[in-house]
Every structure is written in C-alpha cells, then in structure tokens.
Amino acid sequence: MMANLFSSFDPSTNWSTSINWMSTILGILIIPPMFWLIPSRMMMLWTKITSSLHKEFKTLLGSKIKGSSIVFISLFSLIMFNNFIGLFPYIFTSTSHMVMTLSLALPLWLSFMLFGWINNTIHMLAHLVPQGTPPVLMPFMVCIETISNMIRPGTLAIRLSANMIAGHLLMTLLGNTGSILSIYLINILLMVQILLLILETAVALIQSYVFAVLSTLYSSEVN
Template sequence: MMANLFSIFEPSSSIFSISTNWLSTLLGLMFLPFIYWAYPSRWSFLWSKILQTLHGEFKALLTSSHIGTSTLFMSLFSIIMFNNFLGLLPYVFTSSSHMVMTLSLSLPMWITLMIYGWMAHTKNMFAHLVPQGTPFTLMPFMVLIETISNIIRPGTLAVRLAANMIAGHLLLTLLGNTGPSLSMSILLILIFSQILLLILESAVAIIQSYVFAILSALYTSEIN
C-alpha cells in the first residue's frame, strides 16, 4: 500500500545511489539507429509528415532571422512527446512529470533568449515592455506587468507540462487502486473507463508537447 499518492512519481529506484529511473529519457537513443539502416516504414513516413507540418507552423511564427531555430523546436517537441508517451507504459518512470526536467528544458532556453535579445536588440526589448497605444499614466504599471509576465514564462511552461502529466497519471492510479474491491460488473466499467482515460492521456501527451514547443517559438519570435 502506498504511503503517499505522489510516491509513484518519486525517482526511488537506484543502483549504487545513482537514480536509474531517469535513464528512461535515454531510451529514445536505442531507436535512433533504426532510421539509418532499416527500410522506411509507414511510421517513419508518418513521422516525417508530422515534422514537415511542424516546420511549416514554426516557420510561419518565426521571423526571417530565426528560421533555422525551427529545428530546435521540432527536437523539443519530439523529446517531450517521447517522454510523455513513455510515462503511459507500465513500470516506466514519467520524467516529464518532474519540474527538474521541465525546468531544464524551459529555463536555459529562456535565459538564452533574454541574453541574446537584450544584447542584440535592446531597443526592441524595451519597446516590448510597453504595448502600443498605452496611456502615459499606465506606462509604469505596464512595464511592471510585462516584466513579471516575462520572468515567469519558464515557470509557467514547466508547471503546465508537469501538472498536466501528473493529473492524468494520478487519476489513472486512483481508479486503478479501487479495482480489487469492486464487483465484476463494475470492474468492467472501470476497465472501459481506464481505456478511455489512456486514449485521453495519449492526446494530452501530444497536445502538451505541441503547446510547449509552440509557446517557445512564440517567445522566440518576440526577440527581433
């Protein structure tokens, strides 16, 4: 019996005091050599089509000076979606539900954008602090509001991803723990609801990775 409901998200497995659960994020490296020698399958064609669609969307958001960064956001989308789907497998650690990972993705990117923006486009960065058409009396408040909203961006990206992944897994865990005490007829309903929740979580895994990547591209497009 679990002492704490959130204990399923704790990286407790270790070998010689080294956490092994985080190694699930490296499982994708086992599948990468496949694309260099295996004959292209329908899945590879589908994945190529998805990446081409994402490239078109990122290209439309980014300015001409940031077009090359679309590859970065496609890689970011791939990493997050892969880890989200891994978390749906039994006995696989959900690394994307931890702020350690989500902040590691959002914070360095935000810091890099801020350093580049303030060093290369200082005037434009100051202009972003005051939206066009703001009355003179409200300008100090708008600068404060825009500064705070800019500072909390990496935190909101990280919390959004981690909270959405935790919420679905907790709901699956709560429903799954009630199974042994249910009758057969209600158990069939529970299994059907769990299947529906897994389908929903699969959609959430894709949507949250897309939201993370698209918001990162939008933040990058402001640096001009």
C-alpha cells in the first residue's frame, strides 16, 4: 500500500535515464517567445511580480553588490515553476525530492558561509554570541548558534519537499477513495479536491517565496 501511495513521486526510468527530471528545465522553453511576442497580461503580471521581489530583496541585501537580487529572483522563479507544474496530472514534481531541494539549498548556504568566514571573520564570530548574553551562557549560545547555522540547508530543503509531498499525498489518498463512494459523496469529494487544489496552488507560491526570502536573509547576514 505504501509503495503504491508514494509511486507518484517515483521518477520512472527509460533508456537508462530518468526522463521525468526533464520537467525541471521545461521553463526554458518559455523564455524565447518573450523577445518577439507582444507582451501579454500574463507577462505584465510576471514583470510586476519580479519588480516587487527586486525591491524587497534589494532592501534585505542592501546596495553593496548590484544585481545580487537577480540570483534570488531566478531561484524563486525556478522553484515556483516546478511547484506549479507538479500540480498538473502525470507531470513529475521535482521539488518533492530532496535531491532537487538540497542541491539548491546546500551550494547557497556553503557559498554564504565561505564568503562570510573568509571576508568577515570577526563579524561571523560576533554572530555566534548574541548581544546581551550573560557570560555564563556564552559557551552554550556558541553551540546553539553553530548548530542552527549547520542545519539551515537541511531545514530549507526539508521544508520545501515536505510541503510538496504532504499536499500531493492528501490529494492521492482522497482520489483513491472515489471508486467506493456513492454519487452524493463523490460530489462532496470533488468539491474538497478543488479546494485542496486551490490550497496547493497557494502553498506552491508561498513555499517558493519562503525559500527565496530565507536564502536572501542568510546572504544578508554574512555581509
């Protein structure tokens, strides 16, 4: 039962490779028409979203490094596209796998840590002991802050993949019960599924935003 339940997250293999992972880069096909098609309302909406994100990320990052917000806007776009495309039937959800989420979170965190400890060593050491900590608690605070820094990539990756898995599992469980229900209960089930799909759409947007904002905050700490 459990193997069948989680089979929707299993990347099937063909020709000695997993073709399902190609859904991750399908967004690249959308980029070329942007340069020769007349801007649509969807494109104007996306431009509005990216400009709002740029203003917010620029406030968090500061104006020390120009163009640094583009990295986090691209990260937001990649995660949001993969979250949304996973809501369609028979399309593989790559962000529900730790391979995808950890490969996004770990290089970011590692680059932030290397940059901070190499260029701002005193600032990074000062971060280990919050201001106003009693001298007796300083050794414990150093241990706690070190552990919290070490688990940051894991929390970023697990938060994203767990939220994607939870919603898809709930929709799979509800969908599997449709064959044994009466016609009246099926109507209720369909309404619940539609509401759950709306919730999953909101979760797909919120989780990509949370991932990008937390990455931005971690980056601003090392500057």
